[in-house]
Amino acid sequence: MTGDLEKRRDDEVEPAPVGGSAELGELIGRLTADEDMDRETRGRLLGRLARLLGQNARRAGAAGIARGRWLGDLLVEVAPHIPIRDRETLSAHHRGLTGEALADSLVRVASNATTGVGAAGGALAAVQFTAPPLLLTAPAQLAAETLVVAAIEVKLIAELHEVYGIRVEGPGAVRGRAFVTSWAKQRGINPLEAGTLGSALGSAAxxxxxxxxxxxxxxxxxxxxPLLTGAAAGAALNRSATKALASTIRADLRATAGVPPPLPGEHRGLPSGD
Incomplete structure (x- = not known):
C-alpha cells in the first residue's frame, strides 16, 4: 500500500524545472553530436555538466535521486536537444552506407561514444582520488555520466528508427518523450499503436x-x-550494454518494418519506408 502511494505521488507531482536547462541542453547536444570527440574535450564537458548537475541535485531531494526520478526527469528535459539525423543525412555521414551496414555503423559509433564516456569519467575520477576534497563531486559526476550515456543511446535508437524507415513525427518534445520511452522499455516505436506519441509519459513508462x-x-x-581501473571497467561495461540494447531494438524494428534479419555476414538495403 505504501509503495502504491509513493508511486502515485511520483506520477502526480509535476517535476520542477531544472535550473540552467539551456546550458544543460547545450552540453548534452555537444556531447551527443560530436562523433570524434577526444577524451580531453569529453572530460572537460563532463566536468562542466557535473558541476551544473551538482547545483541542481539538492532541489531534487535525496528520495527523488535515490528512486531515479530526478535522473529520469533530466533525460526527458534534454531529449529535444539531442540532435537526430534523418536517413539521408546519416547515409551521407557514413560514407554512403544504407540498410544493415548503416545500422552497424551507427551502433559502432554509439558504442565508441559510450565507451569514451566511461573512459573519460574514470580518468576524471582518478584525478579526483588524488585530491580528497574533490571526492564530494563524485555523485554529480556519476549523474553526468549516466545522463550522457542515456542520451547517446536515445540518439542511437532514434536514428535506428530512421534507418529502418520508421519515421516518428511530431514536435520535438513529443518525439523526445517517445524515444526516451523506447529506451526505457527497450522496445522500438510503432507509430500506428494508440498512445505511442502521447503528450506525457504514463505511469508504466x-x-x-x-x-x-x-x-x-x-x-x-x-x-x-582506484587509479585507472575504473576507466577500463566503465568503458567495457558501457560498450557491452550499448551493443546489447542496439541488438534488441534492431530486432524489434525489423519486425515492425517487416524486414527479415540478414544472414550472417550479409548486409542488405532496406525498403525506403517513406
Whole structure:
C-alpha cells in the first residue's frame, strides 16, 4: 500500500524545472553530436555538466535521486536537444552506407561514444582520488555520466528508427518523450499503436524510465575505481550494454518494418519506408 502511494505521488507531482536547462541542453547536444570527440574535450564537458548537475541535485531531494526520478526527469528535459539525423543525412555521414551496414555503423559509433564516456569519467575520477576534497563531486559526476550515456543511446535508437524507415513525427518534445520511452522499455516505436506519441509519459513508462536510469547509474559507479581501473571497467561495461540494447531494438524494428534479419555476414538495403 505504501509503495502504491509513493508511486502515485511520483506520477502526480509535476517535476520542477531544472535550473540552467539551456546550458544543460547545450552540453548534452555537444556531447551527443560530436562523433570524434577526444577524451580531453569529453572530460572537460563532463566536468562542466557535473558541476551544473551538482547545483541542481539538492532541489531534487535525496528520495527523488535515490528512486531515479530526478535522473529520469533530466533525460526527458534534454531529449529535444539531442540532435537526430534523418536517413539521408546519416547515409551521407557514413560514407554512403544504407540498410544493415548503416545500422552497424551507427551502433559502432554509439558504442565508441559510450565507451569514451566511461573512459573519460574514470580518468576524471582518478584525478579526483588524488585530491580528497574533490571526492564530494563524485555523485554529480556519476549523474553526468549516466545522463550522457542515456542520451547517446536515445540518439542511437532514434536514428535506428530512421534507418529502418520508421519515421516518428511530431514536435520535438513529443518525439523526445517517445524515444526516451523506447529506451526505457527497450522496445522500438510503432507509430500506428494508440498512445505511442502521447503528450506525457504514463505511469508504466515513468517506472521503466526510473529503473533504467538507476541501472545505468549503477554501471557508472564502476568508473570510481582506484587509479585507472575504473576507466577500463566503465568503458567495457558501457560498450557491452550499448551493443546489447542496439541488438534488441534492431530486432524489434525489423519486425515492425517487416524486414527479415540478414544472414550472417550479409548486409542488405532496406525498403525506403517513406
Amino acid at each position: 515513468k517506472a521503466a524510465l526510473r529503473k533504467r536510469m538507476l541501472r545505468v547509474f549503477g554501471r557508472s559507479m564502476t568508473t570510481m575505481g
